[in-house]
């Protein structure tokens with residue numbers, strides 16, 4: 001008993017010493033950072049989430065974005081399409097998949113009998129990073145929370161991940177797209193299929209055949225799930 005008390009006293013003394021060091025190093029900020037964060041209010045629907053995201057300043061990208069690109073489409077869509085982040089045009093317009101890249105996505109969807117109106121399209125990052133940004137991981141980890149909320153509200157049956165980085169971030173793997181495409185993965189209990197990003201297909205049309213196989217697999221899986 002006496003031995004245990006002695007151990008406890010030593011531990012307490014060490015803890016006090018550590019705290020004193022932290023105060024010396026960081027002053028009051030140390031204690032401020034220990035305060036529990038105010039929890040986000042529960043999100044009721046996609047519109048209130050959109051308003052929250054449009055005002056978001058949780059990471060430094062808020063300072064360089066022109067517009068937040070929240071997402072668009074049917075908020076009850078069974079197919080959710082996820083890309084990694086807005087490009088320059090999307091940042092300017094505040095909408096996902098505009099311009100040539102958007103036209104190609106529409107063609108791909110049309111080829112498997114989907115229209116833009118019946119799917120929902122969004123990005124992992126809702127704000128465009130500056131051209132040269134190292135270590136996007138820090139932004140993904142902060143912004144991903146909004147994507148999880150979108151998924152919880154939309155409740156899609158299947159997800160199409162566009163591009164290698166999107167798939168790697170969502171699935172938390174480092175495998176190349178060649179190993180990730182062509183199969184059905186799971187994300188939060190939802191089927192997920194990976195294919196090339198339309199922007200890649202514009203630059204490297206040799207991947208179009210593989211992308212066609214991927215979206216055919218997507219259609220088959222979708223039809224099976226919703227039978």
Ligand code: SF4
Nearest residue numbers: 056059062126127143
């Ligand atoms: S990238 Fe995401 S977390 Fe960062 S400011 Fe934009 S919405 Fe907020």
